[in-house]
Each structure stands twice: as C-alpha cells, then as structure tokens.
Amino acid sequence: MTDTAAYFPLLRGQRVAVLANQTSVAEMPGAAGADAAGRVHLVDLLHGEGFDVAAIFSPEHGFRGTADAGEHVKSSVDTRTGIPIRSLYDGNTKRPSDEAMRSFDVLVVDMQDVGLRFYTYYISMLRMMDACADFGRRVVVLDRPNPNGHIIDGPVLDMKYRSGVGAIPVPVLHGLTMGEIARMAAGEGWAKKCALTVVKCRNYTHATEYLLPVAPSPNLPTARAVYLYAALCPFEGTVVSLGRGTDKPFEMYGHPDMTGRAFTFTPRPTAGAKHPPLEGRLCRGVDLSGMPLAEARDVGFSLKYVMDACADLGMGDKFFTPMFEKLVGVEWVREMILAGAPEEEIRARWADDVERYREKRMQYLLYE
Template sequence: MTDTAAYFPRLAGRRVAVLANQTSVADMPGAPGADASGRVHLVDLLHARGFDVTGIFSPEHGFRGTADAGEHVGSTVDARTGIPIRSLYDGGSGRPSDEAMRSFDVLLIDLQDVGLRFYTYYITMLRLTDACADAGREVIVLDRPNPNGDKVEGPLLDMKYRSGVGQLPIPVLHGMTLGEIARMAIGEGWAHPCRLDVVPCRNYTHATEYLLPVAPSPNLPTQRSVYLYAALCPFEGTVVSLGRGTDRPFACYGHPGLKGRNYTFTPRPTAGAKHPPLEGEVCRGVDLSSLPLDEARATGFTLRYVIDAYRDLEALGDAFFTPMFEKLVGAGWVRGMIRAGATDAEIRARWQEDVARFRPLRAKYLLYEE
C-alpha cells in the first residue's frame, strides 16, 4: 500500500473499486487523509488524492471489521467519504451484481490475511477476481506479509470437503501471501484467468516475523491468537469452546465436561460473537493467553489440544465432533485417527506427503524468498 509509485499511475483517470477492511492501513505521516498519528486507510488516501473511488467491497466481518463470522454484510455507505459499500452477494451466486461490476474499471485489493486455508479473506478475493475476469476488469493486489508465512503444514483439502471455510487444494497453513495465492489460483486454473498484477512487499521474506498493527478480525484480537489460530480453530468442528465470547478468543479452550482443570470461563455475547458456542455455560479448560509469543509462533498446525480435549470427553465418542471438523482439517481420516488413539505426531506424519507434493507447486508462484 505504501508503494504508491507502483499503483497510483495505474489508477489515474479510471474508476476504482476497493476490496478492503479495517486492516487496509499504513503509517504514512504527512499523507493526505492520514490521522494525527500518521496512519491512513487506503480508502481515505485514495479519496484525499482525488481518485475516482466508485465503490468499496468488504470481506467477512465487514468494512470496519465488527460483524460476526459468517454474518451477511449488506450494502451501505462509508460515513467518512460517502463512497458506497457494495454487497458481495447482491448479484446472486455469491458475487456482486452486474450493476456493481459495471461501476469500476480496476479493482484494488488490500487485506491483511493470516495465512490459513480456513481464514476466508482469500475466498472473498477469489470470488471477486472471478467476477472481474468475467467482466473484463483489471485486478491489482497490494500485498501484505503473512504472519504465519514460515509454515507449510497440514493435509491438503480433499475437495469433497470444499466449503465456505476452504476452497482450494492447499494445506491448512499454506505459507503464501494473498498475492501469491491469487497467482497460484489463476495459474493452476482454480480461478478464472484475469488481468492480475501484484504490488509486492519490500524487504520481506517468508521467514520475516510480522507483528500485525491492526487485529484482522474481531476474534483474533492479539498476535498470540493469530499464531494459535491454526491449532485452536479445529475446535470449531467440535463441542468445545475456543473462547469466542470471552476476552481470550483463540487463546483458550474449554467445555463444561472437562475434568481436573483450574481455568474457567463463561462465554457471553460480545462484538463479533453475538451468540458464542456454550453461551452462559461455565467451561473448564486451558488458558494459553500467557504462552510466550515465540512459543505461540512456533505452534503451527497441531491437533494436540483437540486430542487433549477428546480424551477427556471420550465418553462422547463421535458426538465430540461436528461435520464442520472435516471442512476445517480438510481430510476425512483425521477424525478416525483421533478416535483410534493416535498421537499428534502420528497424525502429523500422515500429512507430510501432502506437504511434500504441495511445496514444488507453491514454489512456482512465490514472490518472496523463504
């Protein structure tokens, strides 16, 4: 976003639409539209520089990042600039209307992703790039670092489990930026071919530690939760709470039936979790909110927390899981291994072949060194 020389000339005299949210900001002291601290939102920057921004699209959680996961976000107007915020769904088939697509010449994408297959911002991006391909519109991705970009872990998505939380045959942690994912999806024919350009990050490698300046969504409020997301999100496919409706989402887990646990929490309605799982029930479990940040970063995709809870609640049997579990982990064999008593290491060993097959494919589309 800060490399304005790379994309401002491409916008001059053209109608611009933006796919953005609360993360589409940068520290640019003195830039038009910047606040007193020097931070500026992409939309405010473009508007202040006089570009013809005809519409804003926003992903899950909305333009200001306050909607619940999966909540339908309709059309409205940005109060600060008066620019229409257009629905992604008003054209049916999960895409914008023809009228919305006719309202711009180039789509500018700037979102902070966290690098997981079930984090849905890349799905929104690809839905819009498909619409742009069909309408003959150009797409420019303003790339951002992947805070989990040093990891490629987990099973490849078995496409029979393709869903709103997983669209591509990639691992849980894919180790790619949004720009690289877009290149791969188009290059492999998983998305419609469109005119795509990626403005890359400077001085970034996939090993670079990147601390997010803005929470990417309501239930990932801290850097620790961003790092633990891969390990705790599979609980969304079980009866166990991962802390939605508390001040520690994705930094704890628990259930009323867990035994011998000193930590307790009670999920309540909060911003971004209006009706959290196990709402109002006292859950006993594990608090990870004090885990050292370097340990959280090293955690990656592990099923040891799910296995811990399953063994404690083993009397539930298959009722411990929901159909969402397979959609999240991406494979049908994981549940069976857990129920059979497999360790995290044994499950990890089984998906290593998937990762080995994915890495050379991924390498074709990387923009940054490992």
C-alpha cells in the first residue's frame, strides 16, 4: 500500500473500487488522509489524493471488521467519505450485481490475510476476480506479508468439501500471500483470468516474522491467536469451545464435561461473538495463552489439541460436526482420529499431497 508509485499510475483517470476492511492501513506520515499518528486507511488515502473512488466492497466481518464470523452485513455508506459500501456478506449474494460491476474500471484489493485455507478474505478476492474477468475490469492487489507464511502443512482440500471456508485445493497452511494466491488461482484455473497486477511487499521473505499491526478479525486479537489459529480452528467442527466469547479466543479450548482440568472459562456474548458456542456454560479445559510467541509460531497445523479433547470426552462420532470436514478438507482425518491412529500416522497420509503442492506453488511465488 505504501508503494504508491507502483499503483497510482494504474488508477489515474479510472473509476476505482476497493476490496478492503479495517486492516487496509499503513504508516504514511504526511499522506493525504493520515491521522495524527501518521496512519492512513487506503480509502482515505485514495479519496484524499483525488481519485474517483466509486465503491468499497467489504468481506466477512464487514468494512470495519466488527461483525461476527459469517454474520450478514448490510450494505451502507462510509460516513467519512460518502462512498457506498457494498457488502459481499449481505446474505443475498457473494458476488456484486451487474450494476455494481459497471460502476468501476479497476479494483484495488488490500486486506491482511493470515495464511490459512479457511480464512475467508482470499475467497472474497477470488470471487471479485471472477466478476472482474467477466466485466473486463483490472485487479490490483496491494500485497501484505503472511504471518504464517513460513509453514506449509495440513491436508489439501478435497473439492467435494469446497465451501465458504475453503475454496481452492491447497493445504490448511498454504504459505502464500494474497498476491501469490491471486497468481496461483488464475494460473491453475481456480479463478478466471483477469488483468492482474500485484504490488509486492518490500524486504519480505516467507521466513520473515511479521506481527500484524491491526487485528485481522474480531476473534484473532493477538499474535498468539493468529499462530494457534490453524491448530484450534478445527474445534469449530466439534462440540468444544475454542474461547469465542472470552478475552482470549483461539488461545484456549474446553467443554463442560472435560475431566481433570484445573483451568475453567465461561463463554459470554462479546463483540464479534454475540452468541458463542457453549454460551453461559462453565467449561473445563486448556489455557494456551501463556505459550511463548516463538513456540506458538511453530505449532502450525497440529491435531494434538483436537485429539486430546476427543479422547477426554469419549463421545465418539458425536464429538464432531459436518463443519469439521469443511475445515480440515478431507474425510479421513476424522476417521483416523476415531480409530485411535497416532498423529504421526495421520500427518504421514497428507505428506505426499503437500509435497506435490509445494512444487506447484513454486512457479507462483513472489518472495523467497
């Protein structure tokens, strides 16, 4: 976003739309629209520079990033600039109307992803790429680092489980930035080919540690939550709470019937979790909020927490919901856990698929 020389020329004289949210900010002291601390939002920057910003498209959680996961968000108007906000999560369609598509010439995409297949911002981007391909619109992706970009792991999505939380056949941790996802999706035919420009991050490699300056969504408020997300999000497909409705979501897990656990918590309605799972019930479980950041950064897609809770509760198949397959991407992980297979054996089953993906991924990388 700060490399304005790379993309401002593409926007001059064009009607501009943006796909953006609360993460579309950068430190740019003195820039048009910057606040006293020098931080500026992409919309305010473009508006302040005199560009014709015709529309803001907003992904899951809304333009301001405050809505619950999957919550319907109405279209509205940005109060600061008067620009219409067109929600892609309004419950009616995940794709803009023909009228909306005709209102602009170039789409600028700038959102902070966290590097997981079931994190939905990239899906909104791919849907917009498809629409832009149909209407001959250019797409400019302002790239951002992937905080989990150092790990590639987990099953590759079986496309029969394709859903709103998994759209392309990549591992759970895919090791791509948004710009690289756009390139790979177009190259592999997972999205329609459009006129695509990616403005690269400077001084970034996939090994670079990157702490997010803005929470990417309401329930990933900390760096530790971002790192543990891959290992704890599969609990969304079980009876277990992962801490939604507490001050430490994605840093704990528990259930009222878990045994021998000193740690307890009670999910309550909070911003971003209006009705959390197991609301109002005392849960016993595990607190991971004290894990050192360096350790959390290397957890990756571990099944040990899900397997721990599954064994403790002894519910068999009732431990899982159909969402579990949509998240892990294949049917055999559940089957192997219930059969008592060790984690190493389960991991070995996806290793060859991940290796084939790594080789395919190489041709689309923009960073070492």
